[in-house]
Amino acid sequence: MSIAIPSFKVETRSGTSSLAALAAFAGLALAIAAPLVVSRGVVQDLFFILTTLVLAQNWNLLAGYAGLISVGQQVFVGFGAYAMFGAVILAGLDPIAAILIAGALSALLAIPTAFFTFRLQGPYFAIGTWVVAEVVRLLLAQWKALGGGTGTSLPRDATRDMIGVDLIRDLFGMKAAAASDALTYWIALLLALATIGFIYRLLRSKQGLGLAAVRDNEQAARAVGVDARRMKALVYVATAFVTGVAGALIYVQKARISPDAAFSVTDWTAYVIFIVVIGGIGTIEGPIVGVVLFFLLQKLFADFGSWYLLVLGVIGILVMLFTPRGLWGLFSDRTGIQLFPVRRTLIGGPPAHTPKGGPNG
Amino acid sequence: MSIIDTIVQGVLLGGLYALFAAGLSLVFGIMRLVNLAHGDLIVLAAFLILLLSSALGLNPFFAALIAAPLMFVAGWALQYFVLNRTLGNDVLPPLLVTFGISTVLQNGLLEAFSADSRRVSIGALEGASTGLGPLNVGLMPLITFLSALTVIFGLNQLIYRTALGRAFRATSDDIVTAGLMGIRPQRIFAVATGLAMVVVTIAALYLGTRANFDPTSGPSRLIYAFEAVIIGGLGSLWGTLAGGVILGVAQTLGAAVNPEWQILAGHLAFLAVLVIKPRGLFPRAVD
Numbered sequence: 087m088s089i090a091i092p093s094f095k096v097e098t099r100s101g102t103s104s105l106a107a108l109a110a111f112a113g114l115a116l117a118i119a120a121p122l123v124v125s126r127g128v129v130q131d132l133f134f135i136l137t138t139l140v141l142a143q144n145w146n147l148l149a150g151y152a153g154l155i156s157v158g159q160q161v162f163v164g165f166g167a168y169a170m171f172g173a174v175i176l177a178g179l180d181p182i183a184a185i186l187i188a189g190a191l192s193a194l195l196a197i198p199t200a201f202f203t204f205r206l207q208g209p210y211f212a213i214g215t216w217v218v219a220e221v222v223r224l225l226l227a228q229w230k231a232l233g234g235g236t237g238t239s240l241p242r243d244a245t246r247d248m249i250g251v252d253l254i255r256d257l258f259g260m261k262a263a264a265a266s267d268a269l270t271y272w273i274a275l276l277l278a279l280a281t282i283g284f285i286y287r288l289l290r291s292k293q294g295l296g297l298a299a300v301r302d303n304e305q306a307a308r309a310v311g312v313d314a315r316r317m318k319a320l321v322y323v324a325t326a327f328v329t330g331v332a333g334a335l336i337y338v339q340k341a342r343i344s345p346d347a348a349f350s351v352t353d354w355t356a357y358v359i360f361i362v363v364i365g366g367i368g369t370i371e372g373p374i375v376g377v378v379l380f381f382l383l384q385k386l387f388a389d390f391g392s393w394y395l396l397v398l399g400v401i402g403i404l405v406m407l408f409t410p411r412g413l414w415g416l417f418s419d420r421t422g423i424q425l426f427p428v429r430r431t432l433i434g435g436p437p438a439h440t441p442k443g444g445p446n447g
Numbered sequence: 448m449s450i451i452d453t454i455v456q457g458v459l460l461g462g463l464y465a466l467f468a469a470g471l472s473l474v475f476g477i478m479r480l481v482n483l484a485h486g487d488l489i490v491l492a493a494f495l496i497l498l499l500s501s502a503l504g505l506n507p508f509f510a511a512l513i514a515a516p517l518m519f520v521a522g523w524a525l526q527y528f529v530l531n532r533t534l535g536n537d538v539l540p541p542l543l544v545t546f547g548i549s550t551v552l553q554n555g556l557l558e559a560f561s562a563d564s565r566r567v568s569i570g571a572l573e574g575a576s577t578g579l580g581p582l583n584v585g586l587m588p589l590i591t592f593l594s595a596l597t598v599i600f601g602l603n604q605l606i607y608r609t610a611l612g613r614a615f616r617a618t619s620d621d622i623v624t625a626g627l628m629g630i631r632p633q634r635i636f637a638v639a640t641g642l643a644m645v646v647v648t649i650a651a652l653y654l655g656t657r658a659n660f661d662p663t664s665g666p667s668r669l670i671y672a673f674e675a676v677i678i679g680g681l682g683s684l685w686g687t688l689a690g691g692v693i694l695g696v697a698q699t700l701g702a703a704v705n706p707e708w709q710i711l712a713g714h715l716a717f718l719a720v721l722v723i724k725p726r727g728l729f730p731r732a733v734d
Contacts, residue, residue, distance in 0.1 A: 360550075392557040403551070
């Protein structure tokens with residue numbers, strides 16, 4: 087007597103996601119060509135969108151997938167930026183090389199940071215990260231070689247002589263300033279793609295499944311052998327690296343730093359939180375939707391000063407209260423469309439279960 | 448002598464931090480809610496006192512007496528209509544909603560009162576000092592500290608001696624069973640937040656009269672309050688007072704070495720306690 091074992095297959099791919107991949111390639115070609123076609127102002131806007139997207143994806147990975155709600159991610163933006171300034175001004179390195187060093191140093195900083203903040207649970211973790219950010223800001227404000235409390239600027243020729251700027255000037259006949267904008271833009275594009283690719287791969291992997299399990303029920307996940315603490319710590323350090331790189335890149339473009347700006351909770355954390363919450367927390371698409379909406383709102387309400395933040399706060403509260411999965415969650419629930427499917431679907435073989443469970447695996 | 452003087456100043460400053468923290472501690476103890484807008488609510492109350500005392504020409508103490516019931520109603524409504532919807536097993540909604548409220552309050556106050564820093568004037572009391580043994584201490588810091596003692600004593604009496612306090616403790620221990628016994632947790636939570644706002648008003652009175660404040664002063668008050676709560680240990684109001692005092696002493700000692708180190712010294716003391724005793728110095732509850 088033999089039992090026919092039906093063949094099962096676990097897939098995360100869906101029809102729309104393949105279509106989306108095609109559209110993404112077309113979009114990517116346009117994005118790469120952008121600095122050759124559009125004006126410098128638009129390139130700077132796109133740079134802003136891309137770097138904000140990187141910060142948002144990282145915060146989303148922390149809060150939406152690892153359950154680590156941080157209000158102190160500005161520590162890695164600021165520290166990455168200061169590390170880059172230190173490497174350029176004090177060690178005379180090329181800014182592009184300094185960006186990578188900044189990322190590595192940010193990841194290193196994450197280790198002592200986690201040592202303190204991981205002692206705190208849930209909401210207390212959130213404020214704990216904020217305290218750490220304040221400590222690092224106050225310490226760096228004492229660093230007189232980098233301008234202390236008032237800050238400093240990158241040397242004028244540092245950004246003009248970056249690796250690659252000459253090449254871009256010769257190839258496309260741009261001025262030095264436009265060439266350095268194009269270079270930072272392309273790095274931001276690369277960083278954004280790499281971040282999304284990394285997160286997508288992570289979530290589709292075994293580790294990602296473990297992460298989702300920890301988020302949905304930490305005790306149950308630990309009971310089946312997921313090392314929750316280790317997973318969280320790894321995600322924390324990885325996001326610190328990427329956030330540090332993003333911070334350094336943003337400040338290569340800004341070329342002027344001060345502790346208050348580099349460690350601003352509004353610019354590097356509050357905006358990012360609202361982007362993720364409004365777009366849809368716990369999805370890769372959410373931060374993308376959020377960042378586009380955020381940028382449009384900012385252009386529309388630029389003249390209204392603090393009203394803009396006030397409105398953003400109100401929208402964030404309403405979304406959290408009434409559609410906690412954000413705009414993308416709302417859209418995805420209605421249409422079933424997922425551009426970055428991470429939910430595991432069982433293909434073939436009885437019994438025909440309707441896939442249940444959380445939205446992302 | 449000067450080191451003792453510095454420590455006494457720090458202890459008195461700790462009274463102010465304990466007042467910042469008492470409301471946070473109360474709300475957390477009853478409903479496990481951490482209100483990220485706590486600091487901004489203190490600043491809101493300070494502006495309310497400023498408005499009442501300047502527009503109506505009232506003494507700030509009297510103005511606070513009028514502001515307190517207004518803040519109670521605001522806290523009650525905030526909890527009943529907004530925050531109650533966010534409570535549950537997930538820590539994300541309450542954090543993000545209160546973070547949103549923090550942003551809204553800061554920017555609303557910026558629009559209403561501009562970014563100028565303000566101060567509530569209390570006339571002759573401002574620079575008055577009194578002899579305390581061989582030391583000379585400011586009258587206002589002394590009143591602040593005594594108020595903190597009174598508030599924490601009063602809250603403890605309320606929690607452990609009254610029917611309302613019994614309802615607080617019951618809901619905190621087991622919300623479902625408390626509901627079966629005829630308590631409506633939603634209302635209990637609303638009253639608790641209202642009460643926390645009364646404490647916030649008292650804190651705001653001393654914040655406004657002690658130093659300048661502006662619409663963006665909230666977050667750092669939240670951080671001091673949070674540090675005092677964690678240093679003292681969750682769930683213990685007297686612990687919160689001790690936490691405030693430790694924070695205040697660390698800050699004044701740091702400032703005595705180098706004025707730029709005042710805030711940093713407080714944060715470092717907090718991190719040190721976190722490493723040595725992660726659950727605080729006087730923990731009561733297991734959370």
